[in-house]
Amino acid sequence: MSPSRLGQHFLKSGQAIRTIVDTLDISSEETVLEIGSGHGELTTAILNARPAKLICVEKDPVLAAELEKEHRSNPDVKVIRGDVLRVVGPLARELTPPYKIVGNIPYYLTGHLLRLTGELETKPELSVLMLQKEVAERLAAKPPRMNRLAASVQFWALPRVVRIVPRSEFSPPPKVDSAIVEFVTKQSTRITPLRLGYFRAVQTLFRQPRKTILNNILFAIADSKKLSKDDVEKLLTNIGIDPQKRAQILSVEDISRIANLFFSP
Incomplete structure (x- = not known):
C-alpha cells in the first residue's frame, strides 16, 4: 500500500523536526515510541537526542523494511510493522515508565489515537503529535470555548499548541495547515468510577451543545433519576x-462536579 493511500504526509521541515524533538525533551532513561516513522527524518533526530530506546511503528511494509535495514545495527532501535491502533496498547503494557509518544500521524487517526491513549493503564508522561491545525485548536480550547473533544482529552492531559506548521512543509502537502501539539499527562487518570462518570457527563453535556446545561442533564436522567427540574x-x-x-x-x-452529582455509579 502506498503512503498516499495511508494518508501520510511526510514532514520535510528541519525546523519543525527540531521543535518536535526539543518539545519531547528526551532523557537517556526514557523510551520513545514513534508512530508513523515514514522515511525516518524524525527518527534520526530522535536518535541524536539519545533516548534509552526508540520503538518505531510503521504500517507501510516498504517503509518499515527500509527503517529496519537502516537501523539494524543499532540495538536501541526496534521497528514494528503494523497498525498503530492495534500495537500501541500491547506495547504500552510492556514498557517500563517513563516513556513518551511522538508522531506525525494521518489526520484520520487522530481521534482514535487520543481515545486509545486516554484509555491506557500506563500512559506516556508526554506525547508530541502533529495534528490538523483546526483539531489542535479545538483540543486546547478553554471556557467559554470548551467542546466535547477538549473536555475528553483534558481529563487526562494538558494539551498545548507549540507551533503551527504550514502545509508547504510537508510532502505531499496536505490540504490544510498542521500544528505540533504537546500533551502533558496528568496524574491519577486510571480507569475508575469517577472517570467513567466524567465521560458520561461529557457525552451528555455536549450531545446537543446549543441546549442549556440544565436541559441536557434533564434529558439524560429522565428515566433513571427521580429528580425534578x-x-x-x-x-x-x-x-x-x-x-x-x-x-x-x-x-x-x-x-x-456534575459527574459526581448525576453520573457516578
Missing part, C-alpha cells in the same frame, strides 16, 4: 454552575 437547578447552583448556560463555559473541574 427544580432539584437539578438547585444542585447545579449549589456547586456554582449556572443551569441556564451552555456546556462551552464549563471547565474540566466543573464537569467533574
Whole structure:
C-alpha cells in the first residue's frame, strides 16, 4: 500500500523536526515510541537526542523494511510493522515508565489515537503529535470555548499548541495547515468510577451543545433519576454552575462536579 493511500504526509521541515524533538525533551532513561516513522527524518533526530530506546511503528511494509535495514545495527532501535491502533496498547503494557509518544500521524487517526491513549493503564508522561491545525485548536480550547473533544482529552492531559506548521512543509502537502501539539499527562487518570462518570457527563453535556446545561442533564436522567427540574437547578447552583448556560463555559473541574452529582455509579 502506498503512503498516499495511508494518508501520510511526510514532514520535510528541519525546523519543525527540531521543535518536535526539543518539545519531547528526551532523557537517556526514557523510551520513545514513534508512530508513523515514514522515511525516518524524525527518527534520526530522535536518535541524536539519545533516548534509552526508540520503538518505531510503521504500517507501510516498504517503509518499515527500509527503517529496519537502516537501523539494524543499532540495538536501541526496534521497528514494528503494523497498525498503530492495534500495537500501541500491547506495547504500552510492556514498557517500563517513563516513556513518551511522538508522531506525525494521518489526520484520520487522530481521534482514535487520543481515545486509545486516554484509555491506557500506563500512559506516556508526554506525547508530541502533529495534528490538523483546526483539531489542535479545538483540543486546547478553554471556557467559554470548551467542546466535547477538549473536555475528553483534558481529563487526562494538558494539551498545548507549540507551533503551527504550514502545509508547504510537508510532502505531499496536505490540504490544510498542521500544528505540533504537546500533551502533558496528568496524574491519577486510571480507569475508575469517577472517570467513567466524567465521560458520561461529557457525552451528555455536549450531545446537543446549543441546549442549556440544565436541559441536557434533564434529558439524560429522565428515566433513571427521580429528580425534578427544580432539584437539578438547585444542585447545579449549589456547586456554582449556572443551569441556564451552555456546556462551552464549563471547565474540566466543573464537569467533574456534575459527574459526581448525576453520573457516578
